[in-house]
Amino acid sequence: MAAPSPSPPPNLLPPPLFRPEKAYFFLRTCSNFPQLKQIHAKIIRHNLANDQLLARHLITLSSSFGETRYASLVFRQLHSPSTFTWNLMIRSLSVNNKPREALLLFVLMLSHSNLDKFTFPFVIKACLASSSLRLGTQVHGLAIKTGFFTDVFLQNTLMDLYFKCGKVDCGRKVFDEMPGRNIVSWTTMLYGLVSNERLDDAEIVFRQMPTRNVVSWTAMIAAYVKNRRPDEAFQLFRRMQVDDVEPNEFTLVSMLQASTQLGSLSMGRWVHDYAHKNGFSLDCFLGTALIDMYSKCGSLEDARRVFDVMESRSLATWNSMITSLGVHGLGDEALSLFGEMEGEEGVEPDAISFVGVLSACANTGNVKEGLRYFLRMIYVYGITPIEEHNTCMIQLLEQALEVNRVSNYVDSMDSDSNISTSFEVESTDRVNERHESWSQHHITFSKWDAG
DNA sequence: GTAGGGTTAG
Numbered sequence A: 001m002a003a004p005s006p007s008p009p010p011n012l013l014p015p016p017l018f019r020p021e022k023a024y025f026f027l028r029t030c031s032n033f034p035q036l037k038q039i040h041a042k043i044i045r046h047n048l049a050n051d052q053l054l055a056r057h058l059i060t061l062s063s064s065f066g067e068t069r070y071a072s073l074v075f076r077q078l079h080s081p082s083t084f085t086w087n088l089m090i091r092s093l094s095v096n097n098k099p100r101e102a103l104l105l106f107v108l109m110l111s112h113s114n115l116d117k118f119t120f121p122f123v124i125k126a127c128l129a130s131s132s133l134r135l136g137t138q139v140h141g142l143a144i145k146t147g148f149f150t151d152v153f154l155q156n157t158l159m160d161l162y163f164k165c166g167k168v169d170c171g172r173k174v175f176d177e178m179p180g181r182n183i184v185s186w187t188t189m190l191y192g193l194v195s196n197e198r199l200d201d202a203e204i205v206f207r208q209m210p211t212r213n214v215v216s217w218t219a220m221i222a223a224y225v226k227n228r229r230p231d232e233a234f235q236l237f238r239r240m241q242v243d244d245v246e247p248n249e250f251t252l253v254s255m256l257q258a259s260t261q262l263g264s265l266s267m268g269r270w271v272h273d274y275a276h277k278n279g280f281s282l283d284c285f286l287g288t289a290l291i292d293m294y295s296k297c298g299s300l301e302d303a304r305r306v307f308d309v310m311e312s313r314s315l316a317t318w319n320s321m322i323t324s325l326g327v328h329g330l331g332d333e334a335l336s337l338f339g340e341m342e343g344e345e346g347v348e349p350d351a352i353s354f355v356g357v358l359s360a361c362a363n364t365g366n367v368k369e370g371l372r373y374f375l376r377m378i379y380v381y382g383i384t385p386i387e388e389h390n391t392c393m394i395q396l397l398e399q400a401l402e403v404n405r406v407s408n409y410v411d412s413m414d415s416d417s418n419i420s421t422s423f424e425v426e427s428t429d430r431v432n433e434r435h436e437s438w439s440q441h442h443i444t445f446s447k448w449d450a451g
Numbered sequence B: 001g002t003a004g005g006g007t008t009a010g
Helices: A020-029 A033-045 A052-064 A068-076 A083-095 A099-112 A119-129 A133-146 A152-164 A168-176 A183-194 A199-208 A214-226 A230-242 A249-262 A265-277 A284-296 A300-309 A315-327 A331-343 A351-364 A367-379 A387-413 A419-434 A437-450
Strands: none
Touching (some): A020 A033, A020 A052, A033 A068, A083 A099, A099 A119, A119 A133, A133 A152, A152 A168, A152 A183, A183 A214, A214 A230, A214 A249, A230 A249, A249 A265, A249 A284, A284 A300, A284 A315, A300 A315, A315 A331, A315 A351, A331 A351, A351 A387, A367 A387
């Protein structure tokens, strides 16, 4: 009797068929980076690593997880990436805060691939993000040379670059020579003028605009706020509603700033109420603007209430709440909230957080904690002190010296020698002379106390 | 797959 033929060992079995469609399905449902790596491994095992469409999905997804190195790896595995894929990779690096790498890739692209009209906005944005105006100008030249300059997206992005680099005349020239301006071109022009101290010209542009949408209205409202003209911001807000343009979160943030500038709690409450009634979600920006408004208009309770109900909080949200507590004299609460923030995943304090923390310590005279946080800022978080930190520290040290001076004075009443006392007095005076800014700082906080 | 407006300190 013939022996049954042995079945091949499992590792020699042909792999089950893994079509690209199946890989797309997996990628569509993929929600984290380890999962993505598993799917990618499968893709490689089934010789699909050179599939352009799959690679695009992998690049988009890994960069959405912030994994640009992995995205680059996928990109490098392609034999000859299409222009689309080059663009995608440049964009991925740029949006993940790696504009220099994006620009290097663009330089490489010039000798390996054709460009298209989509390439330019990505590259110009990378120029802006890395403050490379010079390269931006060269890209401008290249756009003209290659015939892509007629694209309105490209022109708008270029205008924006010039305005944000302070080159108003260059931006204006692009705008003036544009044959097919659209609403974005007009709004870019408007805001370009505003951010270069030219509110009057911006008003003219706003009047001349053929059509206005919520972005253009909001840009003009924000312009008034930026120039500390809150009354005009409110006027324009009303006109916008008469014009049947619905405000959005961006608009409301500006209106909250306008309320803060007016110091009007009732106006601020009205904006909050408006947001509530119209179903606006409390996103990080709107929530933080509300906290700031309530705190500066005198209602710490409302600020805290907003903070507590917010579903997601940005670093700015935490900073705003910490500063508010400190400013309202609740230094201990400010420090304890800072501790909570440090425990929160993905939220790392920045220089502004420490301005809040140190001024909370300074206001409550908490010298020991102040020094501890100051050192923590420098040595744990690697943050270089800025003037505001130094001002707080000087205030704290003066308090320490003052306490020391008084105690030394008391000691000196019991002893014959008062050498150390005179030294302390002298050094306090010297500090006062050198740092007159302290008194200004003090006035700032007295203003809060009064309010 | 591309462009414009928003938050925290000072």
